[in-house]
Amino acid sequence: MLKQRLVTGFTVGLLFVGIVFFFPAWMHMFLLFAAFLLAQLEFADMVRDSGHRYEFLATTVLGSVFLGATALETPLVRDLMERFPWTPPPMPAGRIDFSALVLCVAPAVLLVLGVLRRKTERAMETFALSFAGFWYVAVLLSFLVRLAFEWKVYEDWHTNYTGRLMLLLFVVLVKSADIGGYTFGRLFGRHKLIPAISPGKTWEGLAGCYFFSLLAGFVMWYVFHAWFKEAFGQMRFPLVHALVLPVLLTTTGLFGDLAESLIKRSVGVKDSSSRFPGMGGILDILDSLLFSAPFMYAYVVWFF
Numbered sequence: 001m002l003k004q005r006l007v008t009g010f011t012v013g014l015l016f017v018g019i020v021f022f023f024p025a026w027m028h029m030f031l032l033f034a035a036f037l038l039a040q041l042e043f044a045d046m047v048r049d050s051g052h053r054y055e056f057l058a059t060t061v062l063g064s065v066f067l068g069a070t071a072l073e074t075p076l077v078r079d080l081m082e083r084f085p086w087t088p089p090p091m092p093a094g095r096i097d098f099s100a101l102v103l104c105v106a107p108a109v110l111l112v113l114g115v116l117r118r119k120t121e122r123a124m125e126t127f128a129l130s131f132a133g134f135w136y137v138a139v140l141l142s143f144l145v146r147l148a149f150e151w152k153v154y155e156d157w158h159t160n161y162t163g164r165l166m167l168l169l170f171v172v173l174v175k176s177a178d179i180g181g182y183t184f185g186r187l188f189g190r191h192k193l194i195p196a197i198s199p200g201k202t203w204e205g206l207a208g209c210y211f212f213s214l215l216a217g218f219v220m221w222y223v224f225h226a227w228f229k230e231a232f233g234q235m236r237f238p239l240v241h242a243l244v245l246p247v248l249l250t251t252t253g254l255f256g257d258l259a260e261s262l263i264k265r266s267v268g269v270k271d272s273s274s275r276f277p278g279m280g281g282i283l284d285i286l287d288s289l290l291f292s293a294p295f296m297y298a299y300v301v302w303f304f
Contacts, residue, residue: 004278012276012285016171020164028148028167029071036063036141038282042272043133050267053122055110055130062106063138069099070142074149076163103139107131136290143293144170147300162235169220169237170249170296174288176216177209177250178257184208198261209254213246235304245299249292256291260284 019031040060047054071077110130114123147170148163185205193201221242260283264272271280279285 006278008276008278012279013175017168020167021161025076025149025163029067029145032141032145032148033064033067035282035286036067036137038275039137039141039286040133042275042281042283043137046263046267046269046272047129047133049269052129053126054133055113055126058110058113059130059134059138062102062109063134066099066102066106066134066138067142067145069097069102070145071149073097073099074146076149076151099142106134110134140290140293141286143297144289147293147297150297150300166235166296166300169245170292171289172216172220173213173246173249174253174292177213177246177253178288180208180210180212180215181205181254182208183212194258197258197265201258201261206254209250210247213250214243217242217246235300237304241303245296248295248299252292252295253288256288259291260287 016031019027037060040056040063044054044056044059107127110127114127117123144167147166150166151162181201182205184207185200185202188204188208189200189202191203192199193203193206221237221239224237225239260272264270272283273281275281276285
């Protein structure tokens with residue numbers, strides 16, 4: 001189990017770094033869309049296996065349109081679009097963005113589907129679960145799109161590395177917390193955190209989450225302070241960020257992990273799938289990242 005977990009974790013990490021740093025920006029969207037489709041499929045399977053109906057086609061289409069609209073609204077994509085006269089102009093200030101429109105229309109679409117089926121039995125359950133899947137996967141994942149593409153293009157048309165570095169920083173801090181929790185939990189875990197939701201989590205493991213994430217934050221700060229004079233692409237990365245971000249992301253990541261455990265326990269499964277040996281499914285990998293992404297984006301916009 002541990003060997004499989006290490007091999008899978010190393011392979012997924014290597015794939016992530018390779019795509020983020022050695023492929024063009026459009027490949028980032030390919031990676032995020034692939035993650036979205038797998039996560040949607042897993043969420044739908046869990047809902048259906050528990051005996052409920054799930055609007056898989058509708059939520060997948062709505063989620064794909066929402067992620068695409070989110071990307072089109074980012075500075076990086078807008079900069080690229082402005083260089084081509086045939087592309088539509090960006091939305092004027094004061095108008096609602098297309099992604100916000102999709103977000104508002106999504107529940108209406110799901111309710112209309114229920115009306116067209118002309119069946120009232122468990123219709124609200126279907127609507128609620130389908131909209132929950134749309135929000136849990138597409139809406140939360142869209143903040144990773146914004147984090148990656150929130151940076152303007154250089155004059156020579158090359159995209160700068162700030163978004164890539166922000167993704168790296170985010171994933172390193174959140175996943176370091178996961179690794180710390182797993183390590184401390186196995187070595188020292190004695191006192192259960194919330195056994196009714198996640199039997200394996202302990203207070204000792206929680207301490208490991210904060211310790212490993214703070215250690216990772218300090219290492220990232222030291223590397224950029226010593227080699228790049230605190231520069232993080234186009235941003236500055238002083239020590240205060242290396243102390244605050246790990247605490248923030250570890251806390252939000254913990255609730256993301258527990259939230260996914262709550263979903264899994266409610267439908268009677270241990271893992272969202274078995275696609276990634278030793279780690280479960282894509283939702284088991286993304287759980288802490290999904291809940292932390294909006295907070296990381298807000299922190300970057302407000303404080304970086």
